Amino acid sequence: MRLTEEQRAVVAHGAGHARVAAVAGSGKTTTMVARVLTLLEQGVTPSRLLVLMFNRSAREDFQARLAAMAPPGQPLPDVRTFHSLGHRLTATLTRWGALAPRELLTADWQLERLLRQATQRALAEVAEPRESALDAERLEALAHFCALVKAEMVPPATLFERLDFGEETDHFVAAFDHAEALLAEHGLMSYSDLLYRPLRALEADAGLRARVQGFLDHVIIDEYQDINVAQQRLLALLAGRDAAVMAVGDANQCIYEWRGAHPDTMLERFTATFGEAVDYPLSTTFRHGHALALSANHAIAANRRRPDQLCVAAPGNPDTSLGLDQGSRGLLQALAAWQHEGRRLDEACVLVRSWALSVPLQLALLREGIPFRLAREDRFVFRLPLVQALAGYLMLARTPALLADPAHLALLLGQPTPFVARERLVALATRLAETQRWPERHDPLLEGLRPHQKRTLKRRWALLCELPRLAAWPPARLLAHVVEAVEAEKVLKRAAARRDKGEEDVRLLDVLLEQAAELGNDPDAFIELLRRPVENREDGVLITTVHGAKGLEWPLVVLAGANEEDFPHYSRDNPLSPQRLEEERRLFYVAITRARERLLLLHDGGDHRPSRFIAESAWQDAERVRRRLAAGATEDGPLAVACPDLVGRYLEALGESLPLAALSRDEVAEPTAPYAGFSVGQWLRHAVFGEGEIHLVEGDPANPVIEVRFRHAGRRRLIARRAPIELIAGEPA
Numbered sequence: 001m002r003l004t005e006e007q008r009a010v011v012a013h014g015a016g017h018a019r020v021a022a023v024a025g026s027g028k029t030t031t032m033v034a035r036v037l038t039l040l041e042q043g044v045t046p047s048r049l050l051v052l053m054f055n056r057s058a059r060e061d062f063q064a065r066l067a068a069m070a071p072p073g074q075p076l077p078d079v080r081t082f083h084s085l086g087h088r089l090t091a092t093l094t095r096w097g098a099l100a101p102r103e104l105l106t107a108d109w110q111l112e113r114l115l116r117q118a119t120q121r122a123l124a125e126v127a128e129p130r131e132s133a134l135d136a137e138r139l140e141a142l143a144h145f146c147a148l149v150k151a152e153m154v155p156p157a158t159l160f161e162r163l164d165f166g167e168e169t170d171h172f173v174a175a176f177d178h179a180e181a182l183l184a185e186h187g188l189m190s191y192s193d194l195l196y197r198p199l200r201a202l203e204a205d206a207g208l209r210a211r212v213q214g215f216l217d218h219v220i221i222d223e224y225q226d227i228n229v230a231q232q233r234l235l236a237l238l239a240g241r242d243a244a245v246m247a248v249g250d251a252n253q254c255i256y257e258w259r260g261a262h263p264d265t266m267l268e269r270f271t272a273t274f275g276e277a278v279d280y281p282l283s284t285t286f287r288h289g290h291a292l293a294l295s296a297n298h299a300i301a302a303n304r305r306r307p308d309q310l311c312v313a314a315p316g317n318p319d320t321s322l323g324l325d326q327g328s329r330g331l332l333q334a335l336a337a338w339q340h341e342g343r344r345l346d347e348a349c350v351l352v353r354s355w356a357l358s359v360p361l362q363l364a365l366l367r368e369g370i371p372f373r374l375a376r377e378d379r380f381v382f383r384l385p386l387v388q389a390l391a392g393y394l395m396l397a398r399t400p401a402l403l404a405d406p407a408h409l410a411l412l413l414g415q416p417t418p419f420v421a422r423e424r425l426v427a428l429a430t431r432l433a434e435t436q437r438w439p440e441r442h443d444p445l446l447e448g449l450r451p452h453q454k455r456t457l458k459r460r461w462a463l464l465c466e467l468p469r470l471a472a473w474p475p476a477r478l479l480a481h482v483v484e485a486v487e488a489e490k491v492l493k494r495a496a497a498r499r500d501k502g503e504e505d506v507r508l509l510d511v512l513l514e515q516a517a518e519l520g521n522d523p524d525a526f527i528e529l530l531r532r533p534v535e536n537r538e539d540g541v542l543i544t545t546v547h548g549a550k551g552l553e554w555p556l557v558v559l560a561g562a563n564e565e566d567f568p569h570y571s572r573d574n575p576l577s578p579q580r581l582e583e584e585r586r587l588f589y590v591a592i593t594r595a596r597e598r599l600l601l602l603h604d605g606g607d608h609r610p611s612r613f614i615a616e617s618a619w620q621d622a623e624r625v626r627r628r629l630a631a632g633a634t635e636d637g638p639l640a641v642a643c644p645d646l647v648g649r650y651l652e653a654l655g656e657s658l659p660l661a662a663l664s665r666d667e668v669a670e671p672t673a674p675y676a677g678f679s680v681g682q683w684l685r686h687a688v689f690g691e692g693e694i695h696l697v698e699g700d701p702a703n704p705v706i707e708v709r710f711r712h713a714g715r716r717r718l719i720a721r722r723a724p725i726e727l728i729a730g731e732p733a
């Protein structure tokens with residue numbers, strides 16, 4: 001393979017630090033392997049060269065490619081992940097007596113147990129009792145908090161103030177300290193300690209630092225945009241004053257801010273940490289065609305914090321096509337067309353911003369019998385506790401005998417969480433199944449339950465008893481009734497220890513209600529669908545989150561759920577800050593640049609507005625440019641595009657030129673339907689949520705947002721123009 005001029009420049013870099021800005025698919029690995037081989041050729045001692053990769057599979061890939069390219073018998077340098085570096089440093093500092101020996105907690109449950117204990121100690125110090133603090137989800141959030149303190153190297157109180165961990169989490173700071181004490185007491189450490197402990201020891205002791213410095217002449221590090229503060233500080237410390245650091249990455253692909261990464265690690269922070277560096281771009285992608293490269297350039301253009309770098313497709317790349325469609329129907333059609341062309345399903349990947357958005361797709365694939373696999377098996381729709389519970393409510397309506405089934409009752413009483421310990425729920429369910437009556441007020445079974453817990457559980461039992469009488473209702477209506485009766489939205493939001501998690505659960509509810517409505521009047525079909533056992537099928541289409549797709553590529557990529565509020569993710573309670581919007585935009589950029597031959601963007605339609613990122617990506621312009629380039633010079637007039645400057649720069653980089661014109665504003669703006677006004681007090685019927693009354697009309701008069709109080713689905717905000725609604729005359733009987 002002949003390296004490009006840009007790649008050759010990186011390989012031939014002379015003295016000092018270097019920063020390589022590599023767009024997606026630009027052959028980073030190829031270039032870094034060539035750089036290492038060149039350094040070895042120049043006589044650099046292999047043991048004085050360290051290569052750091054982001055994860056184990058990247059490391060193995062790199063080692064294999066290096067071994068394949070190196071002359072036989074050539075000793076090779078260390079290729080490590082930060083993780084393995086942490087292991088080694090911890091072992092060394094322990095041997096030197098600078099760190100107390102500790103054992104690594106490798107299973108999640110071990111850490112959860114320790115954090116439970118730390119939480120109990122922290123709770124003993126606060127006045128009001130707080131059972132929710134011991135919920136699995138909240139403990140998971142605490143684990144995240146503790147890991148982030150160590151990734152960011154900040155005092156826990158500072159981090160807590162900066163981040164929004166939601167209600168009832170202010171014991172986190174004290175719990176962190178207790179967790180640290182417990183770890184020390186039992187001689188244990190977590191994964192984050194692998195770097196945190198050595199780094200703290202080294203930063204506190206100049207003598208110790210001197211013992212680990214001076215061993216390296218070159219450090220080459222991949223995916224630099226996603227390293228956290230602890231990793232960067234450790235790197236600076238090991239490199240010392242003498243080693244030359246080459247950081248390779250793409251600030252536009254920094255998607256781990258929530259884990260402590262920052263887009264400016266690759267920008268200003270690099271020079272702040274290491275001093276001057278030579279900048280090298282790797283701007284040619286070998287992954288996809290012009291249309292996608294152009295669209296990706298458009299998609300990221302609105303970000304302020306980004307490198308000014310154009311990504312250009314290499315001439316021999318697949319001629320990627322771009323498309324836009326709606327919902328699961330769009331997915332099914334795309335997969336059918338793909339197979340019709342003789343392509344395999346395992347060449348396709350469906351990307352979602354969050355797992356909740358995969359639920360309608362899973363159900364559609366299940367209905368059609370199309371094999372699929374999930375990057376996380378616990379996200380199979382029928383394994384989600386909330387889905388099991390909702391299916392359980394429907395089943396109970398159809399099969400009243402389930403009222404005497406203790407396991408079924410325990411499932412329904414326990415979801416969404418009533419914040420009551422599991423053993424108590426099981427005991428209560430067993431009694432209710434047996435007696436079919438709510439216990440007397442002084443029954444020992446109710447002892448120790450707080451009044452609001454009693455009220456919640458009693459209301460749920462009343463709902464369960466009521467359900468068989470509602471068996472004739474369509475599933476969507478029945479579920480909407482259940483959701484309202486158990487105050488699911490409120491409970492889910494409260495139970496989630498992170499705001500976005502709560503919102504994802506509430507979104508899941510929405511998705512399920514919409515799905516139930518699609519199945520019309522056939523509850524059995526819906527129940528059957530939710531209970532159908534499925535397993536990952538290796539020959540099936542992969543469903544994964546965008547985060548899980550980092551560094552990967554597929555011939556066909558379908559990005560589903562490209563709706564406002566879903567992607568970018570935000571809500572009224574959790575509005576987008578400029579910084580978060582930029583992170584969401586980088587995530588979108590990562591998502592679309594995974595495709596090799598075809599990219600399909602899907603939005604949901606209905607009352608979901610298409611994501612702003614779809615318009616920003618100017619995919620139609622990009623498609624038109626692609627076609628015009630493929631057709632060669634024609635007599636056609638100028639090509640009208642939204643950003644002639646950007647398209648012009650792209651063509652110039654290719655050495656091509658096309659006559660361009662700017663689209664007029666009217667052509668760029670979305671068409672708006674002429675709308676008669678909505679007004680407070682009007683009644684309407686929604687295809688999913690049923691009947692409701694308008695309580696608020698606001699926003700653009702031509703495209704108002706309405707808030708409707710539905711009889712069975714609670715209060716909802718809808719984009720009037722897009723919602724499947726019809727106005728009805730007066731309140732229905």
Ligand SMILES: Nc1ncnc2c1ncn2[C@@H]1O[C@H](COP(=O)(O)OP(=O)(O)OP(=O)(O)O)[C@@H](O)[C@H]1O
Binds near residue numbers: 002004023029031
């Ligand atoms: N100069 C080149 N000419 C042709 N193909 C190249 C060149 N450089 C890299 N490639 C090809 O591009 C693809 C991606 O390269 P490589 O595996 O080195 O990059 P990567 O580091 O995995 O990708 P990314 O840049 O997305 O992280 C490979 O198929 C590789 O053969």
